[in-house]
Amino acid sequence: MQTTFNPTATTTILSHVPGYPRMGAARELKFALERHWRGEIDEAALQAVGRQLRARHWEEQRLAGLDFVSVGDFAYYDQVANHIQLLGCEPARYGFSPQQSELSRYFRMARGAATAPAPGHSSGCGHSQCQHEAQDGAPAADAALEMSKWFDTNYHYLLPEFSAETSFALASRRLFEEVEEAQALGHPVKAVLLGPLSFLWLGKVRGTQPFERLELLERLLPVYGALLSRLKQQGVSWVQIDEPILGLDLPPAWRSAFETAYWQLNQAGAQLLLATYFSPLEENLSLACRLPVAGLHVDGVRAAHELTSIADWLPVHKVLSVGIVDGRNIWRCDLDAALAMLQPLLAKRQGKLWLSTSCSLLHVPYTLAAEPQLDPEVRPWLAFAHEKLAELAVLKQALQGAADPAALAASRTALASRAHSLRLQQPALRARLAALPADADQRPSPFALRQPQQQARLQLPAFPTTTIGSFPQTPAIRAARAAYKRGELDSATYAQRMRAEIADAVQRQEALGLDVLVHGEAERNDMVEYFGEQLEGFLFSSHGWVQSYGSRCVKPPILFGDVRRPQAMTVDWTVYTQSLTDKPVKGMLTGPVTILQWSFVREDQPRRDTALQLALAIRDEVADLQQAGIAIIQIDEPAVREGLPLRRSRWDAYLDWATRAFRIAASAAADATQIHTHICYAEFNEILPQIAAMDADVITIETSRSDAELLQALRRFPYPNQIGPGVYDIHSPRVPAQAEMVSLLQRAASVVPPANLWVNPDCGLKTRGWTETESALRNMVAAARQLRAEL
Numbered sequence: 001m002q003t004t005f006n007p008t009a010t011t012t013i014l015s016h017v018p019g020y021p022r023m024g025a026a027r028e029l030k031f032a033l034e035r036h037w038r039g040e041i042d043e044a045a046l047q048a049v050g051r052q053l054r055a056r057h058w059e060e061q062r063l064a065g066l067d068f069v070s071v072g073d074f075a076y077y078d079q080v081a082n083h084i085q086l087l088g089c090e091p092a093r094y095g096f097s098p099q100q101s102e103l104s105r106y107f108r109m110a111r112g113a114a115t116a117p118a119p120g121h122s123s124g125c126g127h128s129q130c131q132h133e134a135q136d137g138a139p140a141a142d143a144a145l146e147m148s149k150w151f152d153t154n155y156h157y158l159l160p161e162f163s164a165e166t167s168f169a170l171a172s173r174r175l176f177e178e179v180e181e182a183q184a185l186g187h188p189v190k191a192v193l194l195g196p197l198s199f200l201w202l203g204k205v206r207g208t209q210p211f212e213r214l215e216l217l218e219r220l221l222p223v224y225g226a227l228l229s230r231l232k233q234q235g236v237s238w239v240q241i242d243e244p245i246l247g248l249d250l251p252p253a254w255r256s257a258f259e260t261a262y263w264q265l266n267q268a269g270a271q272l273l274l275a276t277y278f279s280p281l282e283e284n285l286s287l288a289c290r291l292p293v294a295g296l297h298v299d300g301v302r303a304a305h306e307l308t309s310i311a312d313w314l315p316v317h318k319v320l321s322v323g324i325v326d327g328r329n330i331w332r333c334d335l336d337a338a339l340a341m342l343q344p345l346l347a348k349r350q351g352k353l354w355l356s357t358s359c360s361l362l363h364v365p366y367t368l369a370a371e372p373q374l375d376p377e378v379r380p381w382l383a384f385a386h387e388k389l390a391e392l393a394v395l396k397q398a399l400q401g402a403a404d405p406a407a408l409a410a411s412r413t414a415l416a417s418r419a420h421s422l423r424l425q426q427p428a429l430r431a432r433l434a435a436l437p438a439d440a441d442q443r444p445s446p447f448a449l450r451q452p453q454q455q456a457r458l459q460l461p462a463f464p465t466t467t468i469g470s471f472p473q474t475p476a477i478r479a480a481r482a483a484y485k486r487g488e489l490d491s492a493t494y495a496q497r498m499r500a501e502i503a504d505a506v507q508r509q510e511a512l513g514l515d516v517l518v519h520g521e522a523e524r525n526d527m528v529e530y531f532g533e534q535l536e537g538f539l540f541s542s543h544g545w546v547q548s549y550g551s552r553c554v555k556p557p558i559l560f561g562d563v564r565r566p567q568a569m570t571v572d573w574t575v576y577t578q579s580l581t582d583k584p585v586k587g588m589l590t591g592p593v594t595i596l597q598w599s600f601v602r603e604d605q606p607r608r609d610t611a612l613q614l615a616l617a618i619r620d621e622v623a624d625l626q627q628a629g630i631a632i633i634q635i636d637e638p639a640v641r642e643g644l645p646l647r648r649s650r651w652d653a654y655l656d657w658a659t660r661a662f663r664i665a666a667s668a669a670a671d672a673t674q675i676h677t678h679i680c681y682a683e684f685n686e687i688l689p690q691i692a693a694m695d696a697d698v699i700t701i702e703t704s705r706s707d708a709e710l711l712q713a714l715r716r717f718p719y720p721n722q723i724g725p726g727v728y729d730i731h732s733p734r735v736p737a738q739a740e741m742v743s744l745l746q747r748a749a750s751v752v753p754p755a756n757l758w759v760n761p762d763c764g765l766k767t768r769g770w771t772e773t774e775s776a777l778r779n780m781v782a783a784a785r786q787l788r789a790e791l
């Protein structure tokens with residue numbers, strides 16, 4: 001029997017969200033920002049758009065019945081960047097003058113100097129933006145702040161920079177003004193702040209002196225204190241203070257710093273709701289429960305198993321905010337299951353409980369109302385940000401003893417329809433997976449035996465040259481694809497246009513003297529979407545945009561059912577390309593882990609199982625390409641590194657299935673078929689052995705921006721197969737000199753046997769123009785030839 005709680009007069013259930021999306025349902029902020037950056041609208045006009053959006057989003061929260069609106073989650077670029085200004089720690093290297101407006105300084109930090117090229121960041125690329133690093137590794141004075149992924153999301157934040165000289169001061173009125181705005185509209189306000197420890201943790205140490213950023217805490221806390229007093233003076237009743245790092249493996253010094261910090265912050269007298277999300281608290285659970293704050297918000301989805309202990313540990317005078325509705329995914333909440341979880345908690349908390357989404361809704365699209373054409377069977381299974389607010393309202397009413405039977409019934413019907421849908425279970429696929437032999441993830445022979453067979457077939461020179469897959473997506477290509485999508489171009493004409501692009505790319509590659517050619521990916525808008533659109537089990541929204549960074553949004557595919565490949569996806573384009581040249585053409589696929597990582601995926605089965613289904617689909621494509629005579633196949637896995645769980649204790653389990661999924665996809669290849677993989681970040685030094693366990697014949701990786709680190713890692717763990725350390729950074733239009741690339745290759749040759757070295761750029765070239773691409777590749781081929789001559 002579960003404990004239930006009979007609502008009484010003392011029951012207090014309040015609801016809120018840790019944050020709301022900020023871009024606008026029609027991406028109004030994106031368009032206003034880009035117009036402002038082009039000089040078409042001034043700051044005042046941009047700010048008017050910001051104000052309108054905030055007002056609308058607060059109103060939506062209130063109309064949905066939330067008890068507070070969140071203020072402080074809005075940002076013109078990034079919430080961490082807001083804190084850099086709020087806390088007065090803009091890096092001195094920018095040399096800002098007092099005349100410069102706050103917003104112009106903000107965009108300078110976010111985007112670098114106005115003369116800098118637009119960040120060459122494609123939606124399908126895991127890279128941070130081009131940093132214009134100066135030679136010594138320090139950023140140029142005007143370079144943008146570095147970007148990094150926000151925990152395990154696809155949102156990128158801007159890194160604060162710290163040095164021993166960093167000082168802090170309450171330096172921006174933005175937050176206070178937004179509070180006034182919300183108050184003027186009559187809303188009860190909950191202010192949202194990033195906590196001091198997470199702020200320091202997320203930053204980057206700059207400067208030459210060895211220095212521990214935790215040392216800055218003492219200087220930072222008085223500013224937080226002043227900030228909290230100010231909010232209290234404004235009449236803000238609650239301040240949500242986010243410390244998501246409580247879900248990470250923290251060094252002891254950081255854990256104990258929490259105690260001192262929060263004792264001090266408590267003096268300001270504001271009511272603090274300490275918020276954690278994305279991860280269970282584990283060994284930080286009792287710490288989080290005993291910090292002197294008025295309330296604790298926890299992720300009720302990812303830390304569901306901890307809710308009972310938290311409800312026990314957290315002193316009963318404190319508020320417990322349970323993030324019961326998933327803020328990271330787009331599935332409708334199982335309201336009955338949620339209520340069954342909440343009832344006993346409510347009893348333990350003596351009738352006092354707050355309801356919320358697990359984390360900020362920044363990570364999901366706005367509303368299903370914008371998706372009338374979505375598959376009618378699947379649509380009712382979903383809930384975007386706006387629908388999640390409504391779910392909170394239904395839960396709140398039910399807990400208060402005033403359940404809305406119609407709403408609960410609608411939820412049950414939708415869940416039942418989902419559970420029984422034939423599209424969730426493809427029996428043939430499941431049978432095939434169950435019968436997969438144990439060695440399905442093994443190539444027929446080990447690399448040492450494959451290598452000579454591939455060499456005999458391919459006859460490549462030493463230091464073979466190739467590219468990562470995509471070539472410049474010219475306006476003509478984009479226009480043709482868009483016209484085809486709109487139905488204005490018939491498929492024959494479209495195919496003809498794309499073939500012409502391929503022929504052009506082949507001709508250019510032959511003229512450059514590259515050894516292994518690619519078709520150039522002209523037909524792909526995005527490396528995940530292209531495959532998702534051809535696989536069963538995927539769905540695409542029309543407006544399901546989610547902020548990636550700044551004004552950039554991505555529209556992740558929705559992977560709702562079993563994945564099946566009804567027919568070959570890339571064979572025609574690849575075979576056509578091969579027909580144009582005697583050089584080997586490399587087939588180009590996206591790997592299972594990357595497709596998984598960059599989609600909204602089903603939560604009714606483990607991610608591992610979904611990855612396996614994707615692996616089978618890619619495996620069949622590998623088999624078809626091979627059958628069609630393609631000798632080299634690249635399976636891109638740029639997202640393998642970012643899929644790492646937040647806690648190290650879970651790394652092994654993840655790497656185990658992730659690398660197995662890749663091997664299952666790759667192992668349809670015979671010994672003489674060469675499998676390549678590409679990984680964007682070089683920051684996987686710690687997991688190099690597991691990356692090696694993917695057993696690709698050739699791996700290409702980013703190197704040019706972090707050459708020293710990679711070489712060091714390769715010294716510690718000699719990579720067993722062939723490797724193409726990217727010899728130049730494709731994120732900048734800069735054309736690298738031949739000598740530069742020769743020197744990088746020579747350094748690489750000191751840790752990789754020269755017979756195993758490939759020569760290629762860092763990543764795909766889709767965001768570049770042809771002129772700089774051809775110049776850079778010309779120098780790259782010359783560099784390879786110089787090395788061959790010196791052999």
Ligand code: GLN
Binds near residue numbers: 125469470638764766
């Ligand atoms: N093959 C892809 C391309 O060249 C790889 C992109 C990526 O690594 N993100 O565009």
Ligand code: ZN
Binds near residue numbers: 681763
């Ligand atoms: Zn890449």
